Amino acid sequence: MSAGTPAARISQRISAIAESATLAVDAKAKALKAAGRPVIGFGAGEPDFPTPDYIVKAAIEAAAQPKYHRYSPAAGLPELKKAIADKTLRDSGYKVDPSQVLVTNGGKQAVYNTFATLVDPGDEVIIPTPFWTTYPEAIRLAGGVPVEVFAGPEQGYLVTIEQLEAAVTDKTKILLFVSPSNPTGAVYSPEQVAEIGKWAASKGLWVVTDEIYEHLTYDGVKFTSIATAAPELGDKVVILNGVAKTYAMTGWRVGWMIGPADVIKAATNLQSHATSNVSNIMQVAAAAALTGPLTAVDEMKVAFDRRRKAIVAGLNAIDGVECPTPTGAFYVYADVRGLLGKEFETSNGPVRPTTSAELATLILDEVEVAIVPGEAFGPSGYVRLSYALGDDDLAEGVRRIQEFLGKAK
Template sequence: MARISQRIGSIAESATLAVDSKAKALKAAGEDVIGFGAGEPDFPTPEHIVEAAVAACRDPKNHKYSPAGGLPELKAAIAAKTTRDSGYTVAPSQVLVTNGGKQAVEEAFATLLDPGDEVIVPAPYWTTYPEAIHLAGGVTVAVPTTIESGFRVTVEQLEAARTPRTKVLLFVSPSNPTGAVYPPEQVEAIGRWAVEHGVWVLTDEIYEHLVYGNAEFSSMPALVPELADTCVVVNGVAKTYAMTGWRVGWLLGPADVVKAATNLQSHATSNVANVSQVAALAAVTGPLDCVVEMRAAYDRRRKLILSMLNDIPGVRCAEPEGAFYAYPDMSGALGRPLNGRVASDTLELAAIVLEEAKVAFVPGEAFGSPGYGRFSYALADDVMVEGITRVAKLLG
């Protein structure tokens, strides 16, 4: 009898966390490594949020269990924040507070999918999505996009991928890993396609506030109200408010889906830590000044990393319009000597760059698109410049 179940044994390690972990381990061993792997803001959590958490620690009511689906006041605040920021109106009863965005994604798929149900997933995709689909018994149907298409999928591609087993479309804008942002008219067209064919949509809006230039965030159920009964939205405080370690996300959807997902969470983890929920309450009800400041810094870094990457021979990078990632095509660097070594794919290239230049990035294979690499620019300007300079020297 196997020691590990097939279901769990078949889960792939998170590539982004693995790269970040390796970079941190090398740093701890004394290596001068610069890591572009983690999708994590380099800013501290804003002070007013931290102070709310400090006060919550001293309040005995937060030392006890609370409702599995979230503090009532936080659910109401998330509903209000959703109306404010995206124009999508939900009731507090349609909100489930989760242990980070990852739990929201996993519980959404677990609630919606039966074995064999297919999920259309535009690629490149965040590494966790296929694993969550697989754990729920679903089947990932990847639809490739390229730098030439702006990493945006078309309705025609979605229709070509649709089968009688299609249950859900995963839609992400702004995108991790590419930084692509869909214009409102394309978001609406995709939403109307989903309604026409009875396809559920799971839309991840975690980067809603991180858009730049002329790009515009659009919430699909706000643009297509008819979709509301077959749409689940996942979101959280991690990226917007520099709160990755606080572990607060949420799931919004039809009342029956949210109730079922809440039942699941009641047995899996019960309530999210109360102190973190109070901190999240301060975040979503507080001013957005801190968010504007962080976004301005990301925008500055975005322009700089784009210019530097496009100056490297064999590398070309589309302009990221959202999130905090650059996703260059690095295929031109393959098959040629790099300090006497040759990479045949971006997995090997990432290993060579880490060993020779002491720079860590996540290869495109992790996101379903070999030949590319993900570089987070959520790190200090001088560190980012030094890291890309090292890569340029190695590949130049």
């Protein structure tokens, strides 16, 4: 900095981070609703169900125990780490020791910890696109370079080996792999998972796999963990997960990362300076969730499946919208390129949106329905809607969208 030049108030590193688009849309919708507006929000990936009673009861009981009023190990309570290891073997067929688990403040901290631990400045990370909005920001914070590989609806939002091969350079260190996917709901077949894992191993890459939607699949589609499907990867795998989606616990903030001992030790060192331990009460609740039955998620899936079919049918009834049927998570990712450039009558006169961001803003302003534009997840021309909201709101929200978009000229 030259003499007389004022120092920047905000560091370049943090100034370069974009706000979470999904949370921003959700916050705007909630603010409008609090102001008395009849806004319907399709933005946040948040089940509308309450957390199951037995989990809440475990938290209440834990809050009354003085031992949980104190600091605990930064890496997590031993009983939760064991529950995570047992659950991973049960659901993924992947055997890990509890010492390979780091409990984090939600899945986002697991994402941040992982890239901060593995990535050096200039390292490239391949990100199948559309991607969850936090991934590239966490990579950039670590000094890494996100390399987007886009798979459109024509290929079911699933990247191919050929696409991945074309993206590899001598700087590539990690492949990010997400199935079921947020934002598209796409799920890779067991054969595709194994093939991609074997390819990554042949390139000497790490694989970071986010498995938080593992229990949310439909139409007989099965979740497959790349850690199990591709043993060739050895110990160059980090699994990210959490209780938020499976057990309707988004606000409890408990996630985790699983990896080789040296990576977990380094990430634990980072967390010991950042946040230390996750709330003990929340950890006890998470342990209760993981050691309890999956009855609650099975019941939620019945509702999600019903809503999934309803929203896909409703959006596909709109001229200019093409919405593939997702087989996982609780999102639809609709192609709205057919609407861009068309004219819409608004309270301020005719408008011709040229991007999905402009279209999403128009829908919020005109019919008070909040959706997330494709720019948050990759290229423009798409919108993401969560169908984790209630049936009545979903039906009314789709009706409003149909009525407005149906008037396009």
